[in-house]
Amino acid sequence: MKEVCEVTKVHPEAVDRVQKRMTDLGDVANLFKALADETRLSIAYALTIEEEMCVCDIAAVIGSSTATASHHLRYLRERALAKSERKGKQIYYSLSDDHVRQLVTIAHEHTKEGVENG
Secondary structure: OOOOOOOOOOOHHHHHHHHHHOOOOHHHHHHHHHHHOHHHHHHHHHHHHOOOEEHHHHHHHHOOOHHHHHHHHHHHHHOOOEEEEEEOOEEEEEEOOHHHHHHHHHHHHHHHHHHHOO
């Protein structure tokens, strides 16, 4: 099956409805860019399992140095995907809100379904 239309026919009503509701998606694209890195996505996924983790624990989970983990966590925090809190001499991170948790969880579930369904 060809992946293109065999004739060119624009449906103006549909185009008009969509164009009226379109918005700037730059910030959304940046969110997905941040999660497109496998290390940062692994961190976010870990934080869906354990709600709050210190930098040392996250480094152990992803198999990196604390400096590398800290760099990726700072990147996520600067893009409002994670938040941090100092507790004594340690910094603990969590996902910024339930929307981020849902995005990561839904993406993971979607991928699993795709593999299971061939």
